[in-house]
Amino acid sequence: MPRLSAFAALALVPAVAVALAGCSGSPSTSATSTSTPNPSSTAAAETQSSCAAPSAGTASKSVKVTGKLDAAPTVKFDKGLSVTSTQRSTVIEGSGEKALTGTLLDVAFTIYDAKTGKKISTAGYSGSAATQFTVSKDLYLAGLVDGMHCAQVGSRTVTVADSADMFGTTGNESLGVAAGDDMVIVMDILSKVPTKATGTTVAPKSGFPAVKLAADGKPTVTIPKTTAPKSLKLEVLKKGDGATVKSGATVTVQYQGTLWRTGEVFDQSWGSGPTSFSTDKVVAGFKKAIVGQTIGSQVVVIVPPSEGYGSAGNTTAGIKGTDTLVFVVDILAQG
The missing domain is CATH 3.10.50.40 (Chitinase A; domain 3)
Structure with missing residues (x-):
């Protein structure tokens, strides 16, 4: 299908404009593909009761996050943080529905390089433009999706994403992320957005x-x-x-x-x-x-x-x- 690959879908996140998306796109001015990404195989069977979030671990629990939901957080962790598989902890427990695969969300987030401590990007907090992501590993990097998937609306999560679920063995030179660097993602799940017109x-x-x-x-x-x-x-x-x-x-x-x-x-x-x-x-x-x-x-x-x-x-x-x-x-x- 005619798509802009990663470029269009992350226009709302300037600092990571071509980094977080997998194969998403738009009716673009230049075509790059003719295939539609298949929805995740678990989407049809996934329910509020069966939806399983990534497990917490020592690394995710070690990240200290303070501040209110929808406000830029204060985040502290030791440089050199590393995991062999992605971990996620919940800092603020929401009371809304879980974000199943395919759910469209209003979110706010901050991303750090876990090795260097460098802030990579931040977007979506109160006073700035809204940010929407679909909970889909067909569309976005797995580590980013792990920060949202099965989280209840109203939650704040902290994810330490394994490099394999983010920028992998190539890193991202434009963002200053080296090959193999894990990432720390603080994600606020603000609200669920309708996935079809409601007018x-x-x-x-x-x-x-x-x-x-x-x-x-x-x-x-x-x-x-x-x-x-x-x-x-x-x-x-x-x-x-x-x-x-x-x-x-x-x-x-x-x-x-x-x-x-x-x-x-x-x-x-x-x-x-x-x-x-x-x-x-x-x-x-x-x-x-x-x-x-x-x-x-x-x-x-x-x-x-x-x-x-x-x-x-x-x-x-x-x-x-x-x-x-x-x-x-x-x-x-x-x-």
């Missing part, structure tokens, strides 16, 4: 593809047996009551892209989880569809080639230079 239903316009929604919100699109319009067309199927999306903002969405020519899906977030990206990192037609809309809305946009992938198309994704695209987009959050 008020709006009557569809004539001439648009028909959209049928599954119980989980995943759309099935039926293209009309007519010639595609020559200009961009937009309809709102659900009108949210949240904030208005601004140009250049980081948004979290569920989306599906379909070719008008064939009726085939060429790209989607459904099956891997909501994805976050800057509105400046997507094709022009997709940006026009979401900027100015409100959080909680679902929109359908018909994108002509000139506002999609242009005359070159995208052979990797099966998009010709003459192809019109149809996107169904659930707008979930804005950073």
